[in-house]
Amino acid sequence: MEKSKWPPGDLVIWIFIMAELLVFGIFFAAYAFTRANHVELFNTYQATLDRNAALINTLALITSSYFVVRAVAAIKMDDSRKCFQWLLAALFMGLVFLLVKGIEYQHHFSQGISLSTNTFYMFYLSMTFFHFLHVILGMVILIAVALKARAGGYSARQHDGVETGASYWHMVDLVWMVLFPLVYVMN
Amino acid sequence: MAIKDKYLIRPCTWIFLLLMGLTVVTWFIGVNQFSGLQISLMALGIALLKGQLIGDYFMGLRQVSGFWRWAVAIWLLLIGSLIGYAFYMSAQS
Numbered sequence: 001m002e003k004s005k006w007p008p009g010d011l012v013i014w015i016f017i018m019a020e021l022l023v024f025g026i027f028f029a030a031y032a033f034t035r036a037n038h039v040e041l042f043n044t045y046q047a048t049l050d051r052n053a054a055l056i057n058t059l060a061l062i063t064s065s066y067f068v069v070r071a072v073a074a075i076k077m078d079d080s081r082k083c084f085q086w087l088l089a090a091l092f093m094g095l096v097f098l099l100v101k102g103i104e105y106q107h108h109f110s111q112g113i114s115l116s117t118n119t120f121y122m123f124y125l126s127m128t129f130f131h132f133l134h135v136i137l138g139m140v141i142l143i144a145v146a147l148k149a150r151a152g153g154y155s156a157r158q159h160d161g162v163e164t165g166a167s168y169w170h171m172v173d174l175v176w177m178v179l180f181p182l183v184y185v186m187n
Numbered sequence: 188m189a190i191k192d193k194y195l196i197r198p199c200t201w202i203f204l205l206l207m208g209l210t211v212v213t214w215f216i217g218v219n220q221f222s223g224l225q226i227s228l229m230a231l232g233i234a235l236l237k238g239q240l241i242g243d244y245f246m247g248l249r250q251v252s253g254f255w256r257w258a259v260a261i262w263l264l265l266i267g268s269l270i271g272y273a274f275y276m277s278a279q280s
């Protein structure tokens with residue numbers, strides 16, 4: 001297969017994705033270097049996090065991303081109906097992520113934990129909530145793409161919109177792949 | 188059509204299963220509270236590998252040439268180096 005000079009979807013989304021990756025990268029580096037000065041504190045409070053919930057969320061995001069890959073493959077085959085169905089399935093997995101993360105937050109807040117509790121929780125809550133907002137934005141984009149797909153707005157020849165939404169959603173997944181071990185596992 | 192369909196979907200299904208498996212390995216490390224520099228670097232390495240697989244197969248960057256082919260890989264390399272260095276520093280002190 002001949003290689004393209006440009007990534008799938010609209011180039012503007014890729015510039016946006018790179019900007020997002022830069023911001024998350026700064027967050028990750030700040031977490032790691034701050035932790036270097038507070039190793040005991042970070043290890044102690046990291047142990048209070050629910051790793052099973054993090055596992056469910058990681059599997060949900062990967063599955064969702066895979067469903068989006070299938071949606072793109074479907075529209076390349078000119079199958080708008082299947083594209084719509086795969087996108088719906090992806091959105092459902094996104095919803096699972098939001099629900100599990102919401103339960104985690106509720107648990108923390110019920111224990112009186114907030115941004116000002118300590119440095120670890122400041123990073124944990126701000127980084128995961130920043131990502132949480134990106135999941136919501138990604139779902140809004142996928143809903144718009146799914147509705148257009150259902151209306152027959154995409155075809156095998158013209159499906160830039162599907163690839164644009166898919167690229168953003170994969171970025172949300174990509175960021176979580178680093179966030180999960182960094183915050184929940186590495187100590 | 189069948190050949191094209193196979194080409195588009197099957198590698199991604201394998202990658203999906205691999206990503207799920209690698210995630211369970213990371214969770215296993217975390218839930219058993221394995222710790223230390225080597226363990227942390229292993230978890231980080233798995234994360235970087237997963238990121239590269241998502242970039243290559245899900246985002247479709249392996250079908251792209253030039254800067255965009257390596258955009259995600261460069262990001263992963265940069266943050267991986269910074270995080271790895273920070274954990275190395277904390278293990279030395």
